Amino acid sequence: MAILRTAFSGDRGDLFLLALKTSALTLVTFGLYRFWAKTRLRRWYWSSVRPGGTPLEYTGTPWEKLTGFLFAIVLLAIVLTLANLVGILTVIDLMETMPEAYMGALVSLPAVIFPLWFFARYRARRYILSRTRWRGIRFGMEPAAWGYAWRACMYWVLNICTLGLTWPLLTFQLEKYLTDRTWFGNARFTQHGSFLRLYGPLLPFLFCVWGGIALWGYFIYANGGGEAAFNAFQLNEVWALIGGLVTIPLAALFGIYYRVASIRVMADLKTLGDGIEFDLYPRTRKILKIYFFGWWKTYIAAGFVSNVVFGAVLGVLWLTGNFTPDMAVNPPINVAIAIGVLTYLMLMLMAQTFRQTFITYPLVEHIAQSAEIHQPAFLGSIRQRDEDSRGDAGGFADALDAGAAF
């Protein structure tokens, strides 16, 4: 048997109940239960992804997540406060010389957080891998979050400055940085290939963005250049329509295609240990379909359930004589506020629950089922690795909201 295929098991109804229960508890505990909710959902998803028939196992605990979160917010609070205090001194300074910069300085204070976001993502990935096991063997990742953070910042600045020309460099180098530091037991993953391989899938995006810019430049040139031409461009409805309604959504679509395709290309070029290889076949069309219909289904279902529950509550109030038709026409202010808040919370709860069932579930299913492991015979030489230290247990990502779907 030269190939281990990945099965996906797990019943959508079970997931719905689990997501409903954990989301409701998160809501009534003002977010505190989210550490438990996250843990339980991860356990469920991990156990439904089964490479070679053996499920993954997630061994993270809610207690370490809560501890890690507190650790993270203590450090972030100190950093943020110091940045704020430096900000105050700067603002006082600016006030004397250029008061109009005041709001700008105020708004840019939280920008200190930006590099931390990449740092948090690396740490979160490291934590999740260190709590993932397959066939009893731990995954792991080397501690290199700061190296990742500054590289990510540099590549992003470069990418924005070159309007997407260096996007493959960003994708490949960051993925390589992550992959080359990832371990399964005592075996290391390696990312082969080069960023040049990613220009193929990026071509439609580049064509769209740079084509749009070229058209823009040509138009300004044809109108004699200068500010007048620029204004004429903005005022011309047909051009604005082409620019706004065609180029931007098309660029977004091609951007998504590139992201999915780049995952596919790079998965083919990864190896583990002595020569285990991988295949991953996520399809852009399928993923777009999941997202597009998933959001619709999520909000229609959430809206429907919220209304049913809302109607039931009003019905009970009406039957018990606490509600009169008059109140529906002209509700007292506190009743109106209570109804507004409850509707919002109910909608959030339902959206959270249905998002799991209509988006995350099919997404994990699609990606898992497309994964293959080649040359599994080499697994025999792999041995266990030591448990990673606790660290912040994903707390930075939680505090900075840098987590992914899980």
Next chain:
Amino acid sequence: MSGYVEHIRNEAFAAKLALTYSEFFDGISPVKQRVSLRISDNALEIKNVETMQVTRWPLKSIREVPDLSDKAAVIFAGDNEDPARLVIREAEALQTLVESGAPLHRLRGPRGQLRRLGVMGVIAAACFGGLLFGLVPWFANAAAERIPAEAEIAMGQELFNQIYVGTGSSVCTAPDGVAALETMQARLTSGADLPLPLTLRVVRNGTVNATALPGGQVTIHSALIEAAESPDEVAAVLAHEIGHVAHRDGTRGQLRAMGSYGLIGLLFGDVFGFSAAAGVTGAVLDASYTRDAEARADAFAHEMLETADVSPAALGTFFERLAAAEGDMDLGLLRHLSTHPETLERIEAARHAGEVSAATGTILSDGEWASLRTICSIDGSGGALDGEIPPDGGKL
């Protein structure tokens, strides 16, 4: 009861189990092992059918891996720390293992997690307390003392534009009204030693309130003038706001808000958009900062009113009327003040200051008071305030 019955039970179980095969991962290598299972001496014996190597798991320490999505296979661990896993797929084997007397608790994380959480909780509470109640207010106070006047005035002007001009509350400029306001200001502040020149304005705004922004920017809302029944009540509120200017409370407050920017938000995460909860916490925190500042500004106002020959009792009278009128009026900030016990204390303090006061005058003549009440009419040539308040705040 480790006697004969137990022995028989285990024997019977072992006979059944010995027929079933399961998957075993020893926690050392990812290679799947085929094993047979049997019970002996209150332990589960896991025997590799190829190498005949035996692993023993005491029954009472066996743990079940929780939240599995696939009900066709159940996974067990030897104990909480052991990375080895046993995958049982056959219902019969599972049934007998469940009946064997093994407690089969859910797999939990390693020991000591609760203690670590407790320690971290104490550290976090100390840190946030130290920042929010120690470092930030200290820094804001120190910076407020040293900030150059131009910077303070520019900051206040920026905030005024943001809070009032940006939200459509225009400045009232009817000439007679402005003159009356200037008279009131002059009578109150004559002889007073203020760190900054005052910039006093009335804006069209339907909430009963007045503010003291950084840089001596004092703003009275039109609805407050409307709610007052005598010029002395307006003067009392104005004196209170001038007290905030004298103590630079607006600057302190603004610097404190900048220093603690984002700290409360950190506590709540963002799962359900709990920023509303963060906002409420921030407001409560702010109220706790300002309690002393309010009392100080009140004391300042009592003195200032006394000097201007106006009874300090006017401040209490105004608060009392607001408390009584609550429900009919949009009270804004004063609504929550009027329900707080501190407000009762403030009314009491004002009444007491009034009792010992020798002041008998009023701050404005009847004519001047009538002019002040028309400060927000567009041409200043009469017309009640009521019609001039913009629709968003037109509740009065």
